Every structure is written in C-alpha cells, then in structure tokens.
Amino acid sequence: MRKSWKRLLALCLAAVTLMTVTAALAEDDLLARIQKRGSIIIATEGNWTPWTYHDENDQLTGLDIEIGQLIADGLGVKAEFRETDFNSIFGGIDSGRFDIACNGVGVIKEREEKYTFSTPYVYTHKVLVVRDDNDTIHTVEDLNGKRSANSASSTYAALAEEQGAILTYVDSLPETITLLVQGRVDATINAQVSIMAYLKQHPDARIKIVQTLPADPVAYPVLKGEDTETLMAAINEILEAARQDGRLAALSMKYFDLDLTKPD
Numbered sequence: 001m002r003k004s005w006k007r008l009l010a011l012c013l014a015a016v017t018l019m020t021v022t023a024a025l026a027e028d029d030l031l032a033r034i035q036k037r038g039s040i041i042i043a044t045e046g047n048w049t050p051w052t053y054h055d056e057n058d059q060l061t062g063l064d065i066e067i068g069q070l071i072a073d074g075l076g077v078k079a080e081f082r083e084t085d086f087n088s089i090f091g092g093i094d095s096g097r098f099d100i101a102c103n104g105v106g107v108i109k110e111r112e113e114k115y116t117f118s119t120p121y122v123y124t125h126k127v128l129v130v131r132d133d134n135d136t137i138h139t140v141e142d143l144n145g146k147r148s149a150n151s152a153s154s155t156y157a158a159l160a161e162e163q164g165a166i167l168t169y170v171d172s173l174p175e176t177i178t179l180l181v182q183g184r185v186d187a188t189i190n191a192q193v194s195i196m197a198y199l200k201q202h203p204d205a206r207i208k209i210v211q212t213l214p215a216d217p218v219a220y221p222v223l224k225g226e227d228t229e230t231l232m233a234a235i236n237e238i239l240e241a242a243r244q245d246g247r248l249a250a251l252s253m254k255y256f257d258l259d260l261t262k263p264d
Contacts, residue, residue, distance in 0.1 A: 029226070029227045029228070029229070029230055029231070030099060030222070030227050030228045030230075030231045031075070031228075031230040031231040031234060032230075034075065034077055034099060034231065035075065035076065035077060037077070038077050038078060039072075039077050039078040039079070039080040040071065040072050040075060040077050040078075040079060040080065040099050040100065041080045041082055041097070041098050041099045041100075042068045042072075042079060042080065042081050042082065042098065042099065042100055042101070042102050043082055043084055043088075043089045043092050043093065043097075043098035043100070043101040043102070043103065044060075044064060044065065044068070044081050044082070044083060044084075044101070044102050044103045045083065045084070045085065045086055045089075045103055045172075046060055046081075046083035047171070047172040047173070047174075048062075048103070048104065048172065048173060048194060049062070049173065049194060049197050049198065049201075050062055050063060050193065050194070050197045050255040050256065051063050051064045051103065051104040051191075051194070051255075052064045052065055052102070052103055052104070060081055060083070062255065063104075063122075063251055063252070063254075063255040063256070064102035064103055064104060065081065065102070066251055067102060067121060067239075067242075067248070067251065068081065068100075068102035070238065070242060070247065071100075071102075071220075071235055071238050071239075074234070074235075074237075074238035074241070075234060075238070081102075082097070082098060085151075085171050086103065086151040086152065086153060086154060086171075087151065087152040087153045087169075089101045089103060089105075089153075090111075090115075090153065090221075093115070093221065093222065093223050094114075094223060099222065099231070100220055100221070100222050100231075100235075101220065101221055102220060104124070104191065104218055105117075105218060105219065105220065105221055106124075106154075106155040106216050106217070106218055107120065107216070107217045107218070107219050108155055108158070110158075111221065114223070114224055115221035115222060115223060115224055116221065116222055116223075116224045116225075116228060116229075116232050117219040117220065117221050118219045118220040118221075118232060118235050118236055118239060119219065119236050119239055119240065120217035120218055120219045120263075121218065121219060121220070121239055121243075121248055121261065122218050122248075122252055122256075122260040122261055123215040123216065123217055123218065123260055123261075123262065123263045124191050124192060124193055124215060124216060124218055124260060125191075125192040125212050125213060125214065125215050125216075126155075126156060126159065126189055126190070126191065126192065126212075126213040126216065127189070127190060127191075127192045127195055127209045127211065127212050127213070128140055128143075128187060128188075128189055128209070128210050128211040128213070129180065129187060129188050129189070129190060129195055129207050129208065129209055129210070130180070130186065130187045130207070130208060130210055131180055131181060131183065131186075131206055131207060131208075132206045132207060132208045133206075134186065134187075134208075134210075137186060137187050137210060138210050138211065139210070139211050140159065140160070140163045140189070140211060140213070141163060143160055143163040143164060143165040143186075143187060144163055144164030144165070145164060145165075145166070146165050146166065146186040146187055147165065147166045147167075147168055147184070147185040147186045147187075148160040148165035148166070148167055148168065148185060148186065148187050148188055148189065149167075149168045149169075149170045149175075149176045149179045149180060149185040149187075149188045150167060150168075150169065150170065150176075150188060150189060150190075151169065151170060151171070152169045155216070156188070156189040156190055157169070157189075159189055160187075160189050165187070168184070168185050173190065173194055173195075173198060174198075176188050176190070177198060177202075177205060177207060180207060181205070181206050181207065189213075192209075192212060193255075193256045193258070193260070195207075195209060196256075197256075215263060217263070220235060243261060248261045249261050
C-alpha cells in the first residue's frame with residue numbers, strides 16, 4: 001500500500017514537472033519572444049512588383065508588405081521589414097535573423113520538409129516568357145539546353161532546371177527582362193501577376209508569354225518545430241479573419257486587379 005502511494009506521488013510530481021517545463025517553453029517560444037521584443041522581423045526582397053517593391057517615393061510597399069503589416073497588427077507588434085535577396089531569405093530564417101518571410105513564397109514539398117507554412121493567402125500561375133521574336137520555345141519542355149534566368153532557390157528555377165535548362169541567377173525581375181531582351185538568356189519562368197504588372201508599366205517590352213501553368217499556393221514560412229507552433233496558429237487566425245471580412249480579396253484586387261485568394 002505504501003509503495004503504491006509513493007508511486008502515485010512520484011507520478012504526480014513528474015506530471016507537475018512536465019507541466020511546468022511545458023509552460024516555460026510556451027512562455028519562451030518564438031511568438032512570446034516576438035511579443036516581448038515588440039516587433040516581428042520579416043524578410044522580403046523589396047524589388048519584386050507587385051509583391052514587395054519601392055514606390056515612386058521609395059517607400060516599401062506591395063501585397064506582401066501590406067499583409068505583413070496586417071499580421072504584425074494582429075499580433076500587437078511592429079512590423080520590421082528586412083530587405084534581402086531571395087536566396088538569403090531561407091538561410092536567414094534558419095539562423096533566426098528573420099522570424100518569417102513575406103515574399104510570395106510558393107509551397108512545395110521540399111520546403112515543407114523544413115518549414116511550416118501558413119494557410120495560402122493567394123494562388124498564382126507560373127508563366128513561361130521568351131523574347132517576342134522567339135519561335136522555338138513554346139512550353140517548358142522546350143527548355144532543355146536553353147538558358148533561363150531565375151532567382152536562386154526559387155520554385156521557378158527548380159522547374160526550369162527539371163526541364164534541363166541552363167540557369168542564370170538574377171536578383172530582380174527587371175534584371176531578368178533585360179537579360180531576356182538582350183538575348184543573353186532564352187527564357188524565364190515567373191509569376192504571371194509579376195509579368196503582367198511589368199507589361200503594364202512597360203507595354204513596349206519585347207517579351208511574350210508562351211505558356212501558362214496551373215495555379216500554385218503561396219504562403220508564409222517559418223522554421224518547423226514546437227518553437228513556432230503558436231506563432232503559426234496566430235498567423236493563420238489573422239489570415240482567416242482577413243479572408244472572412246474581405247481584406248485579403250481587396251488587397252489582391254488592389255495589387256493584381258484579380259481576386260487570387262481562391263485556388264480556382
């Protein structure tokens with residue numbers, strides 16, 4: 001009887017200890033640290049219209065900037081945007097320099113192995129773009145042995161490489177178009193909305209879309225693990241509220257002239 005009582009007491013003490021440790025971890029997870037700091041550090045490129053770019057007054061703006069601000073407001077903290085090239089975004093999340101990335105990041109299986117993604121906030125089509133006088137590339141299957149300009153580590157680069165393209169890495173869409181028009185690359189794969197926005201600003205650009213690919217989900221990544229679970233839950237609640245009250249659709253219309261918040 002005494003041994004059973006001691007065993008029960010030991011189990012109770014172990015349970016209390018586990019609850020205490022769990023509570024301590026929860027109090028010191030990423031969301032708690034963000035709220036204690038008073039800001040969420042957001043990685044973004046700042047040169048990819050209309051997702052994240054500088055306006056005529058050199059103010060950082062775009063769909064991802066406004067939704068990033070919306071997330072910060074929902075968390076009750078300041079949005080602290082850090083501009084960096086796309087290839088450095090994930091390394092910065094890995095090292096803890098950034099809390100989250102707001103940069104039109106596509107959800108793919110390889111990324112899901114390491115990062116937890118929010119619910120998608122938009123769905124976008126990829127397009128294959130060539131110079132306007134190119135009559136040899138019609139689909140991505142024609143990229144074998146051809147030169148394609150893409151951001152390193154992007155889903156666009158991965159798709160081009162899968163098709164046998166020779167990659168030229170770039171830091172911005174204007175650089176991509178320049179290489180394409182100059183004939184230094186043969187093609188590029190990019191977001192349809194970004195190419196359409198570029199053509200709206202540069203209607204005489206010597207480029208053309210030759211293929212539109214199925215829509216992909218776009219979401220916000222954080223490093224996978226227990227440390228980020230409460231942050232992602234909070235972000236998803238904020239995004240869902242914005243989806244329900246129409247703010248996400250309104251922002252999509254503002255920057256894309258289309259409501260891309262639904263997969264169809």
